[in-house]
Amino acid sequence: MLDIASKSTNIDEAASKIIPYGTIPLYDYLNGIGNICQIFNIYVITGIFTLTVSQGFYAKPNILNTEMLSTGRIVGEDVRETIDPAPEEMKKIYTLMVLVRAADIQAITLQRQGRIGFYVPCQGEEASQVGSAYALKPEDWAFTDYRAPGIVITRGMSLKSFYAHLMANSEDNTKGRSMPSHWGSKALNIVTPSSPICTQLPHAVGVALGAKMKGDKIATIAYFGDGGTSSNDFHSALNFAGVFKTPTVFFCRNNGYAISIPVSRQTASSSLAVKAVAYGIEGIQVDGNDALAVYSVTKKALEKARNGGGPTLIESITYRMGPHTTSDDPKRYRDDGELEEWKTKDPLNRLRSSLEGRKLWGKEDENNAQEWAQQQVKEAIAHSEKIPPPHPRTLLEDVYSQPTWNLQRQLHQLSEELGGS
Amino acid sequence: MPSLTLVQAINTALREEMQRDEHVLVLGEDIGKNGGVFRATEGLYNEFGGNRVIDTPLNESSIVGVSIGLSLYGFKPIAEIQFLDFIYPAFDQIASELSKLRYRSGGEYKAPIVIRSPYGGGAKGGPYHSQSLETFFTHIPGLKVIIPSNPYDAKGLLKAAVREDDPIVFLEPKRLYRSTKSEVPDEDYIVPIGKARVAREGKDVSVFAYGAVIPTVLEASEKAQQEGISTEIVDLRTLVPLDLEAVLASVKKTGRAVIVYEAPKFMGYGAEIAALIAEEALEYLEAPIARVGGFDTPYPYAHENLYMPTPTRILNAIKKVAKY
Incomplete structure (x- = not known):
């Protein structure tokens, strides 16, 4: 019999091991470096958690509380370990990011033109989404929120399925039941999300516990935003995962804002990753605009999970370049200058310059990738717009395993109302 | 034929279903060595061990939420909420997640778990150990709601609930847990869901x-x-x-x-x-x-x-x- 409860962490003991940081002027160091994204520093806080940083992440101190840095609580050895994907894979990650960007921009256009009802854009988060999802194995389970284009496309969702869902047509495997931007797919191990914040986290813990009990070496990953760390189920899930040491990766995309509310209004904690400490699990910060860094920390966390090392909280620091949704106007709460500054850290430019620096990518590759992505998007939209909506009877299906008498009656009434169709 | 109280009938149903199917688990607070505050899970920990009779942190949302995940992975969790009055922290999981998963996923995913909870008054429980909250759940499409009133039905309905392919809220009248005994067959039987x-x-x-x-x-x-x-x-x-x-x-x-x-x-x-x-x-x-x-x-x-x-x-x- 498997002992699923792990022993608890002694926080006091761990805290006593914190050595004051005082050797690297980290804040200046981070700001002073350009787009050399392959440089990637990991700082270990002895006995508690790993803090992973690469350049640029603290570029906006008003977005992130730099308290942890200025008070010198970052300590430990600088291990500088990364798992770089093979060159061909790096190129694939970049190409996926180009595709996601193209699909995302076109989805916003479709909404503005009234061709879809609603959309949750992901521009700026491509490195966090694609980089982390690329580290997953097909048998791993992904639990997303609604800002997930990069995740679902990286997991293998076709653009036809992607747009079928946005258009809520009869090729939408979720049958047009949710607002757009709630992609799910059993075939791709992406559990269809809801809209409430972080309610998917306990499910990721439950699947992981089930896998652990069955002895299956898989991991689950749960995605959420910075605002989610204030939610009830963030606590519920991390606490449970810590106690039962489940193979779960909690992937927080800290994009600076929960709609209009900055991270400083979510927590007085010195970071989001530090919250892991109290749950007795590992917390990691990563530059979320650095796809290779994101890939690396996620891959390590997933492998640790599959090998019985328990859960990890990853705080991926990024920026939502667009609105919260197509119903939002970020000009009401964000300075233009902020966006302009983050544009210089665009995750696509970051990875492209890295690939160029490694002599893996040239102008022709770029032109080909852009052209290919545009073509994919165009074809998928042209196809999806020809597809009719789901049959009205689907409105009354899938409530229960078998329709109850009242659903049968209501289907009959609807059928009559629609002239027996 | 043995004569059982209602809570003994519940206990018997849980034991028989756990013996029948190794995927059946029970989760909740104080349900392990303690056997549940009403003793509904008495003896199950000794018989099935801590991996199938799982004492959880004091957090109803994770009891239900983790049960949903276990169900997604092929288990059949029976979640105990110690008193129905304490189910509110799990309400988001029940109303937003459990009840809608099959529908919103186009039928691709489902989580047919059973949530058991003692409800109702008569135990000198005051405002927070006595409430009858069934209507909150009957108003949520996607859930089935069952309430037995006697030991025979309690066993048969709970066994039916465990075998049902839909999420179930199973409410147990706590003042009838031990009020009377009646004959409950030893053998496996179910009372069909949806029949008065x-x-x-x-x-x-x-x-x-x-x-x-x-x-x-x-x-x-x-x-x-x-x-x-x-x-x-x-x-x-x-x-x-x-x-x-x-x-x-x-x-x-x-x-x-x-x-x-x-x-x-x-x-x-x-x-x-x-x-x-x-x-x-x-x-x-x-x-x-x-x-x-x-x-x-x-x-x-x-x-x-x-x-x-x-x-x-x-x-x-x-x-x-x-x-x-």
Whole structure:
């Protein structure tokens, strides 16, 4: 019999091991470096958690509380370990990011033109989404929120399925039941999300516990935003995962804002990753605009999970370049200058310059990738717009395993109302 | 045939289902070595071990949420919420997640877990150990809601619930846990979900009720009989899906309907029964429909015996309807 409860962490003991940081002027160091994204520093806080940083992440101190840095609580050895994907894979990650960007921009256009009802854009988060999802194995389970284009496309969702869902047509495997931007797919191990914040986290813990009990070496990953760390189920899930040491990766995309509310209004904690400490699990910060860094920390966390090392909280620091949704106007709460500054850290430019620096990518590759992505998007939209909506009877299906008498009656009434169709 | 209390019947059903299917797990607070605060899981930890009888952190949302995940991975979790009054922290998981997963995923995903919880008054529990919250769950499409009123039904319905392919809220009347014993077959049997039971046949007035109030209704019925009024008692057993045929058959027979439930009267489950009778059998009615519920107050402590529908209150309603 498997002992699923792990022993608890002694926080006091761990805290006593914190050595004051005082050797690297980290804040200046981070700001002073350009787009050399392959440089990637990991700082270990002895006995508690790993803090992973690469350049640029603290570029906006008003977005992130730099308290942890200025008070010198970052300590430990600088291990500088990364798992770089093979060159061909790096190129694939970049190409996926180009595709996601193209699909995302076109989805916003479709909404503005009234061709879809609603959309949750992901521009700026491509490195966090694609980089982390690329580290997953097909048998791993992904639990997303609604800002997930990069995740679902990286997991293998076709653009036809992607747009079928946005258009809520009869090729939408979720049958047009949710607002757009709630992609799910059993075939791709992406559990269809809801809209409430972080309610998917306990499910990721439950699947992981089930896998652990069955002895299956898989991991689950749960995605959420910075605002989610204030939610009830963030606590519920991390606490449970810590106690039962489940193979779960909690992937927080800290994009600076929960709609209009900055991270400083979510927590007085010195970071989001530090919250892991109290749950007795590992917390990691990563530059979320650095796809290779994101890939690396996620891959390590997933492998640790599959090998019985328990859960990890990853705080991926990024920026939502667009609105919260197509119903939002970020000009009401964000300075233009902020966006302009983050544009210089665009995750696509970051990875492209890295690939160029490694002599893996040239102008022709770029032109080909852009052209290919545009073509994919165009074809998928042209196809999806020809597809009719789901049959009205689907409105009354899938409530229960078998329709109850009242659903049968209501289907009959609807059928009559629609002239027996 | 052994004679069991209702809580022993629950315990037996859990044990038999865990023996039948190794994927059946129970999760909750104090359910392991302690056997549950009402002893519903007594002995299960010793028999099945800590991986199938899982004591959880004190967090109802994760009890339900993790159960959903376990179900997604092929297990059959039975989650215990220690008192129904403490289910509110899990409400988001139940209302937003559990009930809608099959629908929102286009039928690709489902989480047919069972949530068990003791409900109702009569245990001197005050406002937070006594509530009857069934209507919150009957109003959420995607859930099935079951409330047994006796040991035989408790075992058969719980076994049926565990085998059902839909999420179930299974509410156990805590004041009947040990109030009486009755014969419960040793063998495997189920009581079908969605079927009411005629607890007593009669001809003058139909009384529709479920769960904790059934013994009180039987007492009122005895008194009515002494006054020459024959009552037919229909124990609904399953609130969703409701056995509408049984309701209509009885009301068409008697032409008179009293509905009894312990929850606050206003907007209680009986309102739906009354509306359905009015919609579907108005021409059979000889008298207005009467409802007897709890008072529209928070659940009280000192005067809980006055809060819960009393035999007198039920009898008065029966007489009023009979003499209309």
